[in-house]
Amino acid sequence: MSDLFDTPHAAPPEAPRPLADRLRPKTLAEVIGQQKVLSRDGPLGAMLTAQSLSSLILWGPPGVGKTTIARLLAKETDLAFVQISAIFTGVPDLRKVFESAKLRRGNGQGTLLFVDEIHRFNKAQQDGFLPYMEDGTILLVGATTENPSFELNAALMSRAQVIVLERLTLTDLELLAQRAEQELHRALPLKGEAREALLEMADGDGRALLNLIEQVMAWKTDAAMDRDQLAKRLMRRAAKYDKSGEEHYNLISALHKSVRGSDPDAALYWFARMLEGGEDPRFLARRITRMAVEDIGLADPQAQGICLESWNTYERLGSPEGELALAQALVYLALAPKSNAVYTAYKQARASARSTGSEPPPKHILNAPTKMMKEIGYGSGYQYDHDAGDGFSGQDYFPETMKRPVWYLPEERGFERELKKRVEYFSRLRTKRQGG
Template sequence: MPDLFDTAVSSSAPAASRPLADRLRPAALSEVIGQDKLLAPDGPLGAMLASGSLSSLILWGPPGVGKTTIARLLADASDLTFVQISAIFTGVPDLRKVFDTAKLRRSQGGGTLLFVDEIHRFNKAQQDGFLPHMEDGTIVLVGATTENPSFELNAALLSRAQVLVLERLTPAHLERLAQRAEKELARALPLRPEAREAILEMADGDGRALLNLIEQVAAWKVDKPLSTEALGQRLMRRAAKYDKSGDEHYNLTSALHKSVRGSDPDAALYWFARMLEGGEDPRFLARRITRMAVEDIGLADPQAQTICLHAWEVYERLGSPEGELALAEALAYLALAPKSNAVYAAYKAARASARKTGSEPPPKHILNAPTGLMKDQGYGAGYAYDHDAEDGFSGQNYFPEGMKRPVFYQPVERGFERELKKRIEWFAKLRNKRQS
């Protein structure tokens, strides 16, 4: 019975019976495609191997970019026994067995590279269980995760391991992989050039997915190379990678928001479409779009908020997919609207000032005096009724007595805030005139 903790396919299995992805597994780090920044002589892993000192690592990257392969080859290059477990299927008793075996191996002069797939699925206590064995050298931990380690892994574990980011495979990388597959299969794929590009797109940066697609195509018996249309009829397009509660959700939300802030409606609509295609709730997008109007357009275009709220209401009335067009229209409007975060900045500055002076009372002249006692205390004394003042502006002080007058709101020279800036400057002149 094979070892529970080592999932390597037996080398004695006939090559033809093994999946193509396994047959093409690189035999050396130099054969790994797409991760040159890490594996180059002056890259993090290249430098570690050259120095003969491999530290514990967290490999963070999307599926199918070589995390497992790199871990296995690092063990070979460092003369360590490769042990693989998955956080999905491994419990505390299994971990104890792994650590005990690693201790025995160490007492006999050997070392262990423990590869933990989906390491972010271990809870805090399980993650803490690795620490003493990392510190005393029982194991070199190499964890793999598709989620942001900053959010998913304990600070104690991260402090003892170096996080390395693996990149999504580009079309050029996938083409190299396809050529290797054709060499292994000893025949070219029966695809027209445009269909070949289409299958690379279907893989969506995932090398393992590409090899699975190629394996399907290579098994077909066809008389002539297939067109893109014929390929699409035989293969289902792979769903885009999108986790509505994970790192990809936050990445695409950030891309959407920054595209609007950067006044690029095309990019904004692209990321909006990507999120919808991934299954995002349009109500989340409606809320986020409205937030953009408040945060990034503000009073430079006071209509923006109203347009977003109306689009949200239209979506609620029409539902999908028609209602999503209203959200797209609001999004395009925001991208092309004049931008200002002046009120947002003023609000944050006012909150900070309020925290510092939170106990200061208002000046007495702007307090109501409904009782005689309050009048005796000076409440309301000297209050100037602005409607009776010249220009409808008294210029009185409305901040706590003794507090230096701050300036929070500074409108920009864009959109409607140009007019607001003129008003602020006019009132400032009147205030100086009244107080002089």
């Protein structure tokens, strides 16, 4: 028995490093997909050329190279690279990081502190970085997938330049796939259409693509698979969509502007993108109805009713059948004549209402239910429009101190052509009745 314990055992073989780690670029020139910021004329390239690297916020979607770029910036500038995550780092940990950076600085070396998910720190924690940034103890490089202007405080933003990194294109992902094949000494066992599908599954995320490639290579098959065979083995990644974050507002903006721009195909695309991301169809029904009153208005008075009917249909049918009714309303809006004349007039009226405060209506249109009110002029001089010629008295209904404005200006489109004729007709009569 003693031999079993006395005989040394061979160390277990090390697990192979993940492909994403093995392919991590060793120089900034090897970074894929971010040439706009890394080129000589780009913001980072210009900083390095001038040897004037400042604190940065790297903003971009997952898997586009934020951590890699931070590491390589430290290497290019001979700074010590220290990485922390806002998710796992508390105030005591930060104090240790800052103390270590001070010691390092005393020995003649600066520190590039890379903070992943920096938006996870609260405003007070973000303020904690400021004195160490200002005295040069650290050069801060924060990484975030969220809009910095929403998530980071003004003091931190004023001391760091925001660098926007873009999702990888299919061309970028193909280049990354080729590098993976060279590293693995083997071609992907995929036919052309399946290869394209694999790149699409990554959804602009380089790290996700490399993880997918590792899965495909692990199948050890020599026969090239087609798209259907690949789909059976791999699940498509869910599209990035935060129902309460910036992506939510970006996509609803794209949907609204596509309708306003009379493009039904684009409108359907963004509508589908939001549904695929898990958006509540009732939210979309409400926004579609809003589009009808804001952008179509009285150019097509039926539009609002069609939206409400589609909403009602959705409530009766539920998902997914009811979503077709919303899509139908969306296409109707996109192809309807457009006018924001009422929307514009309404905003002007609201602004005027705020500025004129408590101006009373003119006395001639006030009711006079008591003797005293009649004696002080309430209702005096009111002209009953049905008694006037053309059923129109032409009286002024604005406050006496207010010059009559003209806010509603119908367009020469759709039903508003008819409304424009009516506006002009009553304007002529009003001028005539008032002796103009």
